[in-house]
Amino acid sequence: MLPVTTPSPIGELSAENQSAGKQAGNQQANNQLAGNQQAGNQQEGNQQAGNQQEGSYSAGSPHVAATPVIPRARTMAPVFHELTLFHGSMGAGKSTLALQNAYNRRQAGRPGVLLTSMDRAGSGVLSSRLGVMADAIEVINTTDLVTLISAEVPAGGFVIVDEAQFLNVEQVEQLAWAVDELCVDVDCYAIATDFRSQLFPGSRRLFELADHTISLQVEVTCWCGRPGRQNARIEDGRVARFGAQVAVGDISDAASDAVSGAASDAASGAAEVTYRVLCRRHWREGNPGSA
Ligand SMILES: [Zn+2]
Incomplete structure (x- = not known):
C-alpha cells in the first residue's frame, strides 16, 4: 500500500499539470493516485501508462497531498430525506438512542415529533430502561401517520418512531410517503423478530422500504455468554x-x-x-x- 506522503511521480505529474493548466489531466492523475492507494502493487504499471500518455515527468518530487475529486453532480446534489430503520434485540439500546437523537436534533433547532406504541412506561411516553424518558405521541393501530405528520411536522423536520415493530404495514407505507412527499426524515427503532423468531410485519415492511437499515451493536448476551439473537x-x-x-x-x-x-x-x-x-x-x- 502506497502511503499518501510517499514521494511519487504521480504527484509530479499533478504539479506539472497544474502549471500547465490541464485541469482534466489533474483529475486523471488524482484518480490514478487514488487507485494506487487502493492497489499499491499496480503503481509501476500506472506510472508507465501515464508516461506514455503525458510524455515527461520525473520521479522524486516533493509529496503532493491527494485532492479528492468530487464529482460536480455530488456538490450540487439536492437534499434528500430518508427513512431509516434501527433494529436490535431487546436491550440493544433502541429507546436510549431514539431519545438521544431526538434531543440532539431539537438542540440543533429542528422541529419534530416522537412517536411510540405501548411503551414500558405507559401511553404517550417514550422511555429508556436507563431511566430517561420524554413525552411522545401514542400510535395505535388506526392512527393515520400521514395526517399526524402533516399536522405536526413541517418540511425539513424529523419523526422518530420507537417500538416501530408494532406499526402495521399501511403505517410503514405512510411513513415512506411522508419522507418522499412531506420532506421529513423518519427514523424507526424496532425489534426485528418476535418470540417465534419471525419478522414483525411492520419491521418486515421497514426492511423492504427503508433507505438505510442499521443493526445496533450494543452487546446483548444469552445466559451462556453467546450473542443474544x-x-x-x-x-x-x-x-x-x-x-x-x-x-x-x-x-x-x-x-x-x-x-x-x-x-x-x-x-x-x-x-x-x-x-x-x-x-x-x-x-x-x-x-x-x-x-
Ligand atoms: Zn445461549
Whole structure:
C-alpha cells in the first residue's frame, strides 16, 4: 500500500499539470493516485501508462497531498430525506438512542415529533430502561401517520418512531410517503423478530422500504455468554413456541427488563410471561437458563 506522503511521480505529474493548466489531466492523475492507494502493487504499471500518455515527468518530487475529486453532480446534489430503520434485540439500546437523537436534533433547532406504541412506561411516553424518558405521541393501530405528520411536522423536520415493530404495514407505507412527499426524515427503532423468531410485519415492511437499515451493536448476551439473537417469550419457565405475536403486556415486559422482567398474562390469567434474549442454540433447544 502506497502511503499518501510517499514521494511519487504521480504527484509530479499533478504539479506539472497544474502549471500547465490541464485541469482534466489533474483529475486523471488524482484518480490514478487514488487507485494506487487502493492497489499499491499496480503503481509501476500506472506510472508507465501515464508516461506514455503525458510524455515527461520525473520521479522524486516533493509529496503532493491527494485532492479528492468530487464529482460536480455530488456538490450540487439536492437534499434528500430518508427513512431509516434501527433494529436490535431487546436491550440493544433502541429507546436510549431514539431519545438521544431526538434531543440532539431539537438542540440543533429542528422541529419534530416522537412517536411510540405501548411503551414500558405507559401511553404517550417514550422511555429508556436507563431511566430517561420524554413525552411522545401514542400510535395505535388506526392512527393515520400521514395526517399526524402533516399536522405536526413541517418540511425539513424529523419523526422518530420507537417500538416501530408494532406499526402495521399501511403505517410503514405512510411513513415512506411522508419522507418522499412531506420532506421529513423518519427514523424507526424496532425489534426485528418476535418470540417465534419471525419478522414483525411492520419491521418486515421497514426492511423492504427503508433507505438505510442499521443493526445496533450494543452487546446483548444469552445466559451462556453467546450473542443474544432471539427475543424469547418465557411462559411458566418454558420457551413459548405458539401464541399471539403481541401478548398483553408484551412491551412492558420486554422493555422493563429483558432478563427478569415479569408480568402476568392477562389473556391466560395464569401463566407468568417474561421475555428474555437467548442465543439461537438455546432458543432452539428451549433452554431459558435459570434466571
Ligand atoms: Zn445461549
